[in-house]
Amino acid sequence: QTVVTQEPSLTVSPGGTVTLTCASSTGAVTSGNYPNWFQQSPGQAPRALIYTTNIRHSWTPARFSGSLLGGKAALTLSGVQPEDEADYYCQLYFGGDQRYVFGSGTRLTVL
Amino acid sequence: EVQLVASGGGLVQPGGSLRLSCTGSGFTFSTYELNWVRQAPGKGLEWISHISTNGGSIFNADSVRGRFTISRDNAKSSLYLQMDSLRAEDTATYYCGREITGTEPLTFWGRGTLVTVSS
Numbered sequence: 121q122t123v124v125t126q127e128p129s130l131t132v133s134p135g136g137t138v139t140l141t142c143a144s145s146t147g148a149v150t151s152g153n154y155p156n157w158f159q160q161s162p163g164q165a166p167r168a169l170i171y172t173t174n175i176r177h178s179w180t181p182a183r184f185s186g187s188l189l190g191g192k193a194a195l196t197l198s199g200v201q202p203e204d205e206a207d208y209y210c211q212l213y214f215g216g217d218q219r220y221v222f223g224s225g226t227r228l229t230v231l
Numbered sequence: 232e233v234q235l236v237a238s239g240g241g242l243v244q245p246g247g248s249l250r251l252s253c254t255g256s257g258f259t260f261s262t263y264e265l266n267w268v269r270q271a272p273g274k275g276l277e278w279i280s281h282i283s284t285n286g287g288s289i290f291n292a293d294s295v296r297g298r299f300t301i302s303r304d305n306a307k308s309s310l311y312l313q314m315d316s317l318r319a320e321d322t323a324t325y326y327c328g329r330e331i332t333g334t335e336p337l338t339f340w341g342r343g344t345l346v347t348v349s350s
Binding site for chain 2: 121154156158160165166167168171172177209211216217218219220221222223224225
């Protein structure tokens, strides 16, 4: 069973920059895993931020960017805002009956 | 406005059954593949089931295979999840999401529905 691992928690100051990563137990994350990133605030449905590694949805602020970094998928927030405090999940595609595997999630605190 | 709103959750005893529904509006329902994703209280997201546009192709996660059945009725713009042999570990908020393979990624467009399995 594939496990996708993220940092459990990160803290960043307002205006700062932070990078969240997403690693797969199967090996390096590649573009073929079509990494997606979601943001979730308490009591809300997940909100899609980035898809296919680095493409922003039309509603995603430009301060959010995606990439592949050292065999992992990465989400970088530059110029962090207080409203960015939330849980962030990556999602990787593996196909078949393991179509999608979500990461364990990162709780981002803006302090 | 695009909406995909899940309903049908509630309290059910272990071993019991429940049928969830997800109704879509604001888009051409029949052109999208659909997924169920769940989130146990205080835990992360878990993909559990996928269905193709015409229902001819279905994939299920190991955790629900043989117990949960996904289906859809495009005429009613509705997605369903028949959940049988429910266990305590199925307690979660269930969300429905849409996608078009190769064109549009998985996105969520509304509230989920809470299923609680407890005696």
